[in-house]
Amino acid sequence: MPITLQQLLLILPNASQVAGVFVPVLNIAMNRYQIVGQKRMAAFIAQVGHESGQLTRLLENLNYSADGLANTWPNRYADPDGKGGYVKVLVKDKLRSRPNALALSLAGKPELIANNVYAGRIGNIAPGDGWKYRGRGLIQLTGKTNYQLCGEALGLDLHAKSELLEKPHHACMAAAWFWSINGLNTLADAGDNPNIGSVINTGSKGKVPNGAADRQALYARALRVLA
Structure with a gap:
């Protein structure tokens, strides 16, 4: 059954201004890539809901502070303590990783941050990629690489x-395509929402993704709504 408005x-109450636009295209995308049934649809809506700020953000916000950089990508932007941490x-009132010199130099400069964070990764080889x-x-x-493969598909x-x-x-079709090529329907069938979030956010299973609690809360809500 398709999802209704x-x-x-x-599931995504903050999407009230855009939900009417997204319902039909979400259903087209989910149907094309066999994201059907309660478990698959709940997992998909929960994950894309988290990634997009409940359908309100379709472009990555890279306007990070130095503190944000250090605590989002500590291996790149935090000062090591010499003990593996x-x-x-x-x-x-919270303990946070201390920004290194690179984080301090990039803070508040989204284009420079993007080019530094993603340089040499996922097919990005040219300046500005x-x-x-x-x-x-x-x-x-x-x-x-992902843009090329998605575009071809x-x-x-x-x-x-x-x-x-x-x-x-x-935006919907690309998300469903990514879901399909990464075998996320199989994880959804198993109810393995944590590893779905890990694949989407980190590229592999077995890691704790950013926003894990929100992903899980949206998933639990989606399962109830779609029951």
Whole structure:
């Protein structure tokens, strides 16, 4: 059964301004890639809901502070403590990793951050690739290689027009394509929502993704709504 507007809003209440646009294209995308049935649909809606700020953000926000960089990518932007961890400082009553010099130099500069974070990864080899192929769509598709493969699958020239993934239809189709090629329907059938989030956010299973608690809360809600 396709998801209804009412169901989508019960799962993603913050999507009220855009839900009417997304319901039909979500159903087209999910049907094309066999994301059907309660478990698959619940997992998919939960994950894309988290990645897109409940369908309100189709372009990656890379306007990080130095603290944000250090605590999102500590292996790149935090000061090591010489013991396998990172130097900690107290920020608003919480212990946080201390930004290194690179983090301090990049803070508040989204284009420079993108080009540094994604340089040499996911097919990004030319100067500026990190910014051009930053996260877009409902699942924040990232990297030149993924853009190329997705474009070929969907019949889109995403090298020339990477911004197409910011359109609702293409954003949904790209997310469902990524879901399919990474075998996430199989994990959804097993109810393995944590590893789905790990694959989407880190590229492999067995890791704790950013926003794990929100991903799980949305999944639990989606299962109830779609029961």
